[in-house]
Amino acid sequence: MKATIERAVLLKSLGHVQSVVERRNTIPILSNVLIEADASGQLKLMATDLDLQVVETIAAKVETAGTTTVSAHTLFEIARKLPEGSEVSLAAAEGKMQVKAGRSNFNLPTLPRDDFPVIAEGDLPTNFELPVAELIQIIDKTRFAISTEETRYYLNGIFLHVAEDATGPVLKAAATDGHRLARYTVTRPDGASSMPDVIVPRKCVTEIRKLLDEAEGNVEISLSASKIRFQLGHAILTSKLIDGTFPDYSRVIPTANDKLLKVDPKSLYQGVDRVSTIASEKTRAVKVGLDKDRITLSVTSPENGTAAEEVAAVYDSEAMEIGFNARYLSDILGQVDGDTVELHLADANAPTLIRESEKSPALYVLMPMRV
Incomplete structure (x- = not known):
């Protein structure tokens, strides 16, 4: 096999396939990328971990068609360190692959193509x-x-x-x-x-x-x-x-939560982020106090003290307090793109429904915590 390919094209493709390869492998062939050069001027790269397989086809100047397998991570690192704009020559024969670009020259061991497992043959219905x-x-x-x-x-x-x-x-x-x-x-x-x-x-x-x-x-x-x-x-x-x-x-998706809180997701996200600075790693609990048109976020930590912040909101149901895992609440708020998020609540022990609006394609449910 002998082919020449632009370094940027090779690097991008290797980046896609090598991330599938596990760093530690008990089966040596699974550390390798399969490289198949076709007389029509195409290079096929394939990698697998037996559960997942990626195949990428790229254009190359193919002098001699053929197939080999070589260490995916090593070839990726070589391509990453070669000069920008360089042409990379790949030539495989007799259990070795020569990688040349400019003044750089590498000789890498290869393994036979026949040992390489393929999981992806056949049509899917x-x-x-x-x-x-x-x-x-x-x-x-x-x-x-x-x-x-x-x-x-x-x-x-x-x-x-x-x-x-x-x-x-x-x-x-x-x-x-x-x-x-x-x-x-x-x-x-x-x-x-x-x-x-x-x-x-x-x-x-x-x-x-x-x-x-x-x-x-x-x-x-x-x-x-x-x-x-x-x-x-x-x-x-x-x-x-x-x-x-x-x-x-x-x-677990609640349908009868009768208390509606509307708030700017960014303001709530930032407030939760600030007060949770002192939350203990173990619980990450933030208490959310709801009162007419405002939320009070508070965290109490035996080691780090207390923190509280008020956030403006639209709320006209009875006052209540509920606890959430700060990171879980932040993860959900971080997915909301609009200016308003709705939290539908029942009580301190029931799951809360979170969404942008009734028509929003995304819906979230968050279980409360005791605080």
């Missing part, structure tokens, strides 16, 4: 498209609530399912860690009507989100009950899905 901007919203508005608790593995991802709403057929994305819930709803795309309920793993969500920053137009999504594939531009990401049952999260 459900196929639909989503605009890049819409998929970004789906991910950004929900992923902060994904659980990191490995024992509840079925919560370690974003749950996607189709449903019927008052507005018609929809696609819903939800994530929860048991303390907060985030849900985002979009109109059901054509082709998604018979899709199975799926849980997209956290690592897949992270990797696809990186690729979306440089994508435009639509993302083609194909899935089955066990795999999902995203195709965008020159990149294809395929992942296994979490084999588990996501809980019926609709049961």
Whole structure:
């Protein structure tokens, strides 16, 4: 195999594929990137961790077609340190790959292509498209609530399912860690009507989100009950899905919370951020006191003292106090783009519903804390 490629193009592609590769691998071939040079002038780069696979195709000057595998992180670091604007020559033969650019010359060990595992062959039955901007919203508005608790593995991802709403057929994305819930709803795309309920793993969500920053137009999504594939531009990401049952999260969404608080999300976010400076790392609790048209935020810490701040708001129900985890509340407020956020409350022990408005596609539920 022999090919020449512009350093910037190689670096960008390697950046996409090498982040899938785990730093510590007991199986040596999984540390490598598969490089396939095609006589038609294309270079295909592929990396996998057996659960997730990324393939990217880029243009190159191919002198000799062929395939090899080489350490993904090493090649990425070499490309990163080569001079800007340089042409990189990749030549593989007899268990070695020579990487040349300008006066730099590297010889790297390779492993045979036949040892490289491929998880992504075959068609997947459900196929639909989503605009890049819409998929970004789906991910950004929900992923902060994904659980990191490995024992509840079925919560370690974003749950996607189709449903019927008052507005018609929809696609819903939800994530929860048991303390907060985030849900985002979009109109059901054509082709998604018979899709199975799926849980997209956290690592897949992270990797696809990186690729979306440089994508435009639509993302083609194909899935089955066990795999999902995203195709965008020159990149294809395929992942296994979490084999588990996501809980019926609709049961925790309150429908009868009768106390309505309207407040500027930025003012509340900044107030929570300031008073939580002294909150203990263990509890991160902030007390929210509600009175006519104002909120009093307060934190009491045995080690660090007390803090309080008033925030103007619209509220005309009876006075009450409720405690929240400051970071969880801030995470939700940070997702609200408008000038007003609604908090629908019941009492100090009941979950609170948070949304921008009744028509907002994003909805959040936050469990209270004792303070």
